[in-house]
Amino acid sequence: MGTGTFWGVSLFVAIALLVLTRGLIANEYFFFAGYVVLQYIVLATAWNILGGYTGYTNFGVGAFFAVGAYSSVVLHKLTSVPVPVMILVGGLISGILGFGMGYLTLRLKGVFFAIATLALAIVAQTLIVNWDYVGGSRGIYVIRPQQAPLLGSYVQYLYSLMLVLAWAAVAIARTIERSRLGLGFNAIRDDEAAAEAGGVPTLRLKLIATSLSGALMGMSGAPLPYYVTYLDPASSFNLSYAVNSVAMPLIGGMTSWIGPVIGAVLLGTIQQLATVTISSALNLLIVGLLLIAFVIIAPNGIVGLVQARRRARLR
């Protein structure tokens, strides 16, 4: 399916999902949980652009996500703008952060890059913790607007926005996959020196990857203040965002846009169920164990398993 067709078909699917879920489902909790799963689709897809496609492991997901959330807090305190605008602003600021991170870490490979991303996240968190305007370590309360812009509850509105964002993220990922940019990313992942020798502007592409990935992550965090109504650094910078963003593409499959989606839906749903039925700490344990298990047994994820079975059947 060509790229243009994909955008069209996926948009149709997204709108259909939106209409069906909002029309048929009355349980408010579905939208609470659905928001989180969709948010993870965006995070996992965003991570995978830099991680799966380009081969650079980012552990500092929390920083980009939280920066998106806190930029919304600042906007909320300064003036009143619609959430979609906050999403764009959050994306812009996180994108700049991503560009900065890419620039600082240009010469780093493998674990050094990963640790540097973690370092950046800690530095960002420390800055926010010491910034009283947004509540510092005590956190800040955010009051949702009285009226949701569309029909239905405010959470349903946020859910709808996140659905659109997830659609956009997935469509962008797939477009990259089929483009020259995606091929360049893969070349960098497989052998950066050979890519550079082959005419690929590796520095430029890496900056594109970090900026785009960061921007999408920031966008996924932008509506968070209205969703949780109480935001604090400890929870918004939480390492669980990094673990999930790594686990979901890895379990789903890192080579294709559909891997992060599968991983996010699977893990996200499991976690939502587990948080309600068992403890939330235990649910994090499950994610960690699944990550370890998959990385040992099925390093190419579910997509990889399906591909392997297909190849085996062909022989």
Next chain:
Amino acid sequence: MPALLEVGGLGKRFGGFVALEGIDLAVDTGERLGLIGPNGSGKSTLVNCLCGALHHDSGTIAFDGRTIDGLPAYQRTRLGLARSFQLPKPFRSLSLVDNLRVPSLYTGNARPGERCLALLDDVGLADKAARLPRDLTQVEMRKLELARAVASAPRLLFADETMAGLSPSEVEEILAVLVRLNEQGITIVLIEHIMRAVMSFSTRLVVLVAGQKIADGPPQEAIRNPEVERAYLGE
């Protein structure tokens, strides 16, 4: 007519170790230049400096009349300077044809699909176009490496020890590919240890010992240079 590649006074050190010193070199269009020297003489360092993988410390490099000293490797490739790697570095997760599409697309080739398949055919790998590099034999990997370097439509190609570890018949295969490429108009610098191959292939020979150029001329003359004999055979 100015040389295609002009190198003047090139020097490179690693900390206290002088890898290259005062290298002057000119490569004319269409030439088949052989570059030889004992291990550690600086051949790979020279190639890395010329292609932009390393920054040289002194001297200048000019390609096609234009100074390329500060240019990153990918830009030098786009200008027409390509190299193959001593140890093949294929894109392991990409098919053979995709391996070629990368340089093809990124150096502005108009119809990458057809051209890449044609290139694979030239080196006898067309039937494996959809396979992955891990399915290839050693000599096929070397051919892929060359094909990939050629996919960027270079004017000058550094073939860095392409034949190391191959059997005599495989060496012949690679040589045939290189000759064909040269006949198609690509200037080739062959860096090799296999003397037979270098002597039969080169129109000119350059000898590097301990980071310095000690001989530069027709192959038969160059190897009869007493310093060259000393370097290879000892005192």
Next chain:
Amino acid sequence: MLSLDLAINAVVAGLLLGGFYAAVTIGVTISFGMLDIVNIAHPAFIMLGSFVAYIVNSNFGIDPILIGVVMAPVFFLLGMAAYQIYFYAFEQRGEESIQGLAFFFGLLFVGEVALILIFGVDYRFVEATYIGPSLHFGFVDLPLRMLIPCLVSLLMLAVLQLFLGRTFIGRAILAVSQDRLALQLMAANPSRVKRIAFGISIATASVAGALLIIIQPVEPSIGRDYIGRIFAICVLGGMTSFPGMLAGAMLIGIVESITATFYGPSWAPAVAFGFLLLTLAIRPAGILGR
């Protein structure tokens, strides 16, 4: 105007802290610097060491350092087991580094969450006679709870340095860190040597964990702060050099201590990580070079 005795005490505290940081980092210097294994889960093993010391100390009153040393062989076996898994899953298959990184990241996370599930998020501490009193030299304070771990750490460093330099296995480890092929030609099995080395690296975590809980009360998420510190020190020290690592540890200890004294402890975590970023950006080969 900076208070001089405050500053001097901060520096002294930093030196003691740095000595302790060396104990924390030595394991990674071995596993990452020498063996090229990206064990970012090392802090999880240290936390395990701390909590083991806590359990035994609070139930039997045994000295934590003694616990750390006695438990070291157990951690050694644990390390060898962990290496086996790593070897079969990654090294043998030649998998890309992302999977290896993800494995250790998962391990780090699982370790922390498991500790939270078992012990909760409360701070735990140990009791020992030297926690509390300090030595005084004029206006300089030397808290024993920092001095003793620093000394034990230096001792451990010295023992390991001797081990690597003088024993056959130690030299085999040094050899494998430099040239696998040479080791194979010497008829020593590289993966067996690496397994032992990794075991040693985790054994140091047992001692380091005991030292940690002497210096400060611990709770499971403290491990995260140490990832940055450990790698910052490892890189600063040039990856494989023990003296370099010690120098790096002291440096970070002093800078952290001064920052905490004059700017408040909430800025301290950023120090080590900021240092790491700076080091990686400017001089990836470390302050003493590779």
